[in-house]
Amino acid sequence: MNSISEKIHALNEMVVQGKGLEALNKYYAEEVIMQANEQEPTVGKEANRLREEEFYSKVTEFRGAEPLKVAVGVGVTMVEWHFDYTHEEWGVRNYKQVSVQEWKDGKIVKEKFYYAN
Incomplete structure (x- = not known):
């Protein structure tokens, strides 16, 4: 699994499976x-x-995470996510978020999340 495309898809699958920390x-x-x-x-x-x-x-309560769209460029990936969960402080959260990852040497070096509050 050498390409950024393969890595972002594998990372996304780990998040969907509830393995976000392992993906990190x-x-x-x-x-x-x-x-x-x-x-x-x-x-x-x-x-x-x-x-x-x-x-x-x-x-x-975690009801789901789904990558809706994935874009791959030179050294950058972008993922539009749909998340649905309940947080003890924030209550029910059901929203879309875009995350933009910058890659270097096969690893994410910068990630920014964009979503409405």
Whole structure:
């Protein structure tokens, strides 16, 4: 699995299966920068892992995640997602989100999420 296209599809499948943390470990660079909308970015794989663990620990019901569209370019991928879950602090969340990933040496080095609040 060498191409970015193969990797983003495999990563998406892991997210669909509820294996988001495993996908982070496998496909993200140690120096990854992740950012939601215009919030402050989270820098580094460990900091992002802790942020993701906190998020997943507060999901009380996971009804699904589906990649609706995937685009692959030179060093970049974009995925339109549909998420449906209940979060203990935010309540029922059913929304679409676009994530844009920048790749270097086969790993995601930057990812930004765009969604309506």
